[in-house]
Amino acid sequence: MIDKFLFDQQDPKAVEKVYTRLVDLLTTGEEIIYIATQKKPLVNILPDCVAITNKRVLFFTPANLGLSIKFIDFVWKDIVDVAIKEEIIGAIFTIRTTNGGEMGVDYLPKVQARKLYQYAQQRKEDEREARRLRDLEEKRAESGSINFGEHANAQSQPAVSAPTPEPQPAPVVAAPPVQETPKQDELTEKLKKLRTLFENGLISQEEYNAKKLELLSDL
Secondary structure (H helix, E strand, O other): OOHHHOOOOOOHHHHHHHHHHHHHHOOOOOOEEEEEEOOOOOOOOOOOEEEEEOOEEEEEEEEOOOOEEEEEEEEHHHEEEEEEEEOOOOEEEEEEEOOOOEEEEEEEOHHHHHHHHHHHHHHHHHHHHHHHHHHHHHHHHHHHHHHHHHHHHHHHOOOOOOOOOOOOOOOOOOOOOOOOOOOHHHHHHHHHHHHHHHHOOOOOHHHHHHHHHHHHHOO
16 A cells, blocks of 8 residues: 555655554545655654645654654645755755744655655645635625525515405305195194094004005105
8 A cells, every 4th residue: 555655765664654644544535645754864763754635734753762653734725835945965845834833854855855845736726726716606605695685675575466356155055945744743643543543443454554654654
C-alpha cells in the first residue's frame, strides 16, 4: 500500500509509520495524495514527515524515541499560503494559516518539497474555486429568498372568491298513499261474529277458515 509513496527517495520506515497512523485519521471521502519525509544530512533516524490529503495538510513528528508519533493538521480552507525554500542541502516546505501562524519542515529532499508545493497549490486552487461556488450559491439563495418573499406577499392578498351558486330545492317526492287498515276493534268484532257462527253450526269448518283468512289478509 505504501509503494506509491516511495518514488521520490522517501524513507520507507518513516512512510510506513506515518501511513499506519494516517489511515486511522482519515475522514469520510479523504484520500492521501502525497507523503514527504525529512532527510537530515548526518543522522536521519527519526525524520519528520509531511502528508497532504484532499482535505488537509498534516505534519508528523516522532516522539518517545520513535515509539510514538505526534501530528498537527490544517484544513485547506485555513491555509492562505504555501512556500518552499531550496537550500544547499534539501528544502524547507512551509504553510501559513489564516490566523498568521506558520508551520514547516526542513531538510526535505528537493524533489519531495517541489511535489508538496505542486500538490498544495493545486489544492489551494480547488479550495478557492469551491469557495467561489459557495459564494455564488449563497447569493443565489439570498436572491431567491427575496423573490420568494414578494411571491408570498402577493399570495397573502385576500383572494376574491367566485359567488357560490344557490342550492336548488330538491324535488318533492309524493309519498305513497297510506293504505287504510281496518280498525283493530272492528276486526276483532268481525272475528268474534265469525266464531259465533261457526260454534252455532251455521257455517262449516272450511267456511270458517276461509272467511277468517279473508279477514286477516286485509291487514
